[in-house]
Amino acid sequence: MDLIFMALPVFAFLILAEVVFTSLQGGGVYALKDFAGSMSQLGINSVVRLGTGGALISLHFFLYQFRVFDVPNTVWGWIFTFVVIDFVFYWYHRAQHRVRFMWCAHVVHHSSEHMNLGTALRQSPTGPFTRALFYWPLPLLGFHPLLVASAGAVATIYGFWTHTEVVKKLWGPLEWLLVTPSHHRAHHGSNPEYVDRNYGNVFIVWDRLFGTFEPEVAPVRYGLLTNINTYNPLRIAFAEWVRLFKDSFQARSLRQLGQLWFRPPRSQPVLLDTN
Numbered sequence: 001m002d003l004i005f006m007a008l009p010v011f012a013f014l015i016l017a018e019v020v021f022t023s024l025q026g027g028g029v030y031a032l033k034d035f036a037g038s039m040s041q042l043g044i045n046s047v048v049r050l051g052t053g054g055a056l057i058s059l060h061f062f063l064y065q066f067r068v069f070d071v072p073n074t075v076w077g078w079i080f081t082f083v084v085i086d087f088v089f090y091w092y093h094r095a096q097h098r099v100r101f102m103w104c105a106h107v108v109h110h111s112s113e114h115m116n117l118g119t120a121l122r123q124s125p126t127g128p129f130t131r132a133l134f135y136w137p138l139p140l141l142g143f144h145p146l147l148v149a150s151a152g153a154v155a156t157i158y159g160f161w162t163h164t165e166v167v168k169k170l171w172g173p174l175e176w177l178l179v180t181p182s183h184h185r186a187h188h189g190s191n192p193e194y195v196d197r198n199y200g201n202v203f204i205v206w207d208r209l210f211g212t213f214e215p216e217v218a219p220v221r222y223g224l225l226t227n228i229n230t231y232n233p234l235r236i237a238f239a240e241w242v243r244l245f246k247d248s249f250q251a252r253s254l255r256q257l258g259q260l261w262f263r264p265p266r267s268q269p270v271l272l273d274t275n
Contacts, residue, residue, distance in 0.1 A: 002053065003153035005046070011160060015117045018166060022116075029116045029165055033231045038122035040233035041108055045123040052128055059136065060145035069142030081143050082151040083203075085135075089155065090206040092134040093199040103265040104240040105130045111236055113223035115185055120163035125237050159201050163188075179204045182216045189220040225266070 022029040071077050096106035108124035138148050161167075162184035169175060169182050179200045187198035197214035200206045207213035228239060244260065251257040 002049075003150065004156055007157050007160075011117065011121065014161075018117050018164060021166060029114060030118065031114055034112055034114050035116075035118045037231045037233065037236055038112060038118045041123055041125070041236060042121040044125040044233065044237055045127065048125040049128055056128065056132055057145055057149060059132075060139045060148060063136060064139035064145055067140055067142040071142045071144065071147065073144055073147065078147055078151060081147045082155065084138070084143070085148065085151050085155055086200070086202045087206060088134055088138070089201045090199050090210075092131060093201065094212070095134070096130065097196045097199070098264045099262055100265045101244060101261045102130045104244050107224065107240045107265075108236055110188060110224055111228050113227060115163060115165050115188055115220070115222050117160065117163055119188075120160045126241070155202050159184075175204075176208075177203065177205060183207075183213075185220045186214050186216040188222050190223050190225050191218060191221050193218065194220065195225070 019030055071081060093106075096102045105124040105126040108127075109119075109122050112119045112122055135148065135152075139145055159179075162179055162181050164181050165185065167181040170178075170180050174180065175182065179198070179202055183198045183200070183204050186194045189195070194214055197212050198204065198207050199212055204213065228236065230236065230239070247260050248257055251260055
């Protein structure tokens with residue numbers, strides 16, 4: 001059974017606890033319509049994952065037949081898989097922010113103007129497909145599909161708790177090594193200094209190593225540079241895809257089309273480029 005689906009009751013309990021705690025502290029962390037928007041995306045994403053999960057794991061098992069190495073199915077093998085998956089996630093997450101068609105999926109997660117545990121569940125229905133583009137090489141490299149699935153699920157579950165304002169900062173060495181709520185609050189910020197920073201999921205060392213780390217200093221302004229201003233579930237899920245396809249129909253060359261899909265989302269409009 002999918003570990004993430006098994007964790008949903010725990011997520012629900014923690015969200016309820018956060019609602020109660022923050023309400024006693026004065027509120028402002030949750031807004032009903034925004035939370036409903038997040039839950040709508042969880043519902044749509046869950047249906048997609050249930051419908052496609054079998055096909056994706058089958059693809060991994062098929063590719064695993066052609067593996068070039070064998071990662072042992074041991075505790076140390078699982079730990080190694082977990083670290084590798086987090087490294088792959090760093091680059092996948094970075095691409096989600098720097099490649100427009102991948103941003104079309106990821107923008108859903110950033111469209112909330114609030115930071116709470118409910119926002120962690122605000123996931124795009126098209127996310128599983130963009131994610132597959134980065135994870136399919138793992139079975140070819142010798143990572144057993146079940147190792148990949150379990151380690152990936154644990155990493156995803158870890159990422160849930162970093163979406164909160166309740167936890168301020170952790171003990172220094174943990175802040176240096178791990179992705180913490182402080183780091184991830186900055187990642188969700190639309191402040192200029194926070195945009196496209198802190199891509200890690202479990203280990204923040206990847207950001208420190210590759211120059212994308214930014215500590216949380218100034219108060220974080222959550223949401224997008226231009227907020228979507230809608231709670232319609234379908235618009236939240238697909239508005240950015242609609243914009244991309246509208247732009248694509250206006251492209252005057254394959255070069256422009258490629259730029260529209262693969263340039264960073266904020267490098268538009270390439271349609272003004274006549275070369």
